[in-house]
Amino acid sequence: MKNDPKSSPAPSETAARGGNFRVAIVGAATLKGRELNEVLTERNFPARDTRLLDDEESLGQVDAVGDEPTFIQSVLPEHLENIDFTFFASDETYTRNTWQMARKAGSDIIDLSYALENENGVTLRAPWVERELGVAPAIDFGGAPVCIAHPAAIVLALLLLRLQKACGITRAVATAFEPASEHGRRGMDELHEQTVNLLSFQQLPRTVFDAQVAFNMLDRYGEKSLPSLGSVNERIRRHFRQLAGGQIDVPSLMLLQAPIFHGHAFSIYIETAHPMKVDAAAQALKGEHLEIAQGFEDSPSNVNAAGQEQIQVMLRQDPEHSNGLWLWAASDNLRVAAVAAVECAESMIAGRPRGKVQ
Helix, strand or coil, rough: CCCCCCCCCCCHHHHHHHCEEEEEEECCCCCHHHHHHHHHCCCCCCCEEEEEEHHHHHCEEEEEEEEEECCCEEECHHHHCCCCCEEECCHHHHHHHHHHHHHHCCCCCCCECCCCCCCCEEECCCCCHHHHCCCCCCCCCCCCCCCCCCCHHHHHHHHHHHHHHHEEEEEEEEEEEEEEHHHHHHHHHHHHHHHHHHHHHCCCCCCCCCCCCCCCEHHHHHHCCCCCCCHHHHHHHHHHHHCCCCCCCCEEEEEECCCCCEEEEEEEEECCCCCCCHHHHHHHHCCCCCCCCCCCCCCCHHHCCCCCEEEEEEEEEEECCEEEEEEEEECCCCHHHHHHHHHHHHHHHHHCCCCCCC
């Protein structure tokens, strides 16, 4: 279960402009969809109408937009009519089957499912990294779809780019620990059922991972599991490369499936051009979206990171290499992706006509 956030994000600057936009969340019943709904409310996104849409299994479920209860509806052309921003938080297959409806309706599209990353004209984005690089997103009046980068790629890019500026990284090796929530509620449920069944000596469900995940660490899933862990590893590397824009090499990366429900964890080793003390590295990392651990109680963990926008980081000097540093980091994968998606939508507002129904 996710902890309550230590502090709510600052309201968006766009909130003062008034709620003139209509928003739809496709996949509103998914973990990503619910997180996205929360972030839209917390940042006071200027929406006068938010429609929650999903597949037939979720129809009729009661949810809330802000303080207002609402029902989840089906994804139909009439439910996307006059929508300004459509967020796709569903699985890849469902996004591919429905996104053209939003495009035909004239909606701006923000994809959190990765289904559109290889479509022509789609831009991969991560506003946190863009700001770190000093890249201002161009105003697009054509409504080109946006794909949100993998949250692990966002975290790794932000950490390594800051250290690169300060000390010049000559080598970087990262192990990322994947949570079950990256497979949505089905992944969370399967990990839970496997845990319970193992303790009661029952057969393990293997529909999602096709392997034992409970009380186990994996470098690959079973053959029937899609997407494969290797393909996710490659997606993170690919997204990192696109986000970093040649400013830093892609780190050597090993992605492991961990028996955890929520939150990414990272073990990162870097070697710098010149010896760098932990205090200097911590100073280089300081800035928005990062929280440097000061002691045992706030040490990074997937539990402590749950519900937080901040990436938690702790640093240690490598005892054998004067140029070596270790980073232990944790982040809320769903929150990082949701905040990135909403910030993208905020930056796209300038490209939407205002004051009239689209």
